Amino acid sequence: MSDTKDMNAPLEVPYTDWKPEYLYSQGEVSRFFREVMENKRLYASRCAKCNLTWMPPRGHCPECHETTEWVPLSGEGTVRSATYCYFAGMAGDLVQHLELPYVLALIQLDGCDTYLCHGVKPPSQAMGDIVTGTRVKVVFREERRGSIADFYFVKQS
DSSP: OOOOSOTTSOOOOOOOOOOOOOOOOOGGGHHHHHIIIIIOOOEEEEETTTOOEESSOOSBOTTTOOBEEEEEOOSEEEEEEEEEESSOTTOGGGGTTSOSSEEEEEEEETTOSSOEEEEEEOSSSSTTSSOTTOEEEEEEOSSOOSSGGGEEEEEOO
């Protein structure tokens, strides 16, 4: 019996048990993630010079490059734009705890000048429950690990 394979060629076998581990540094926005993880609170950053409040927070103001200071938020805001998502796609951890469909929305949190793009859990499967102008509030996951996926939003009642 003749075999056309080269028996001396390297044999490649997929190894699927390996899971890479990474250590990410949150850098100058570490307080934001610590407050979410340890205290279930949202914080934004405010520039003392131009008075803009940033969410997601920044260590330095993108407008005037001054160092920002931390300000607590109520966790409530207004949807400025929204789209219903019927598959998880590349969202990963962010929507892992939300049922489909979920809403991906630009949310202007009270007291902020910018918008946060985040997941909203609609009250029902009916399209149109979350629209521009809907008031939302933050909900923190029970198990938090210091990521943007540690919280999501729901419609205020």
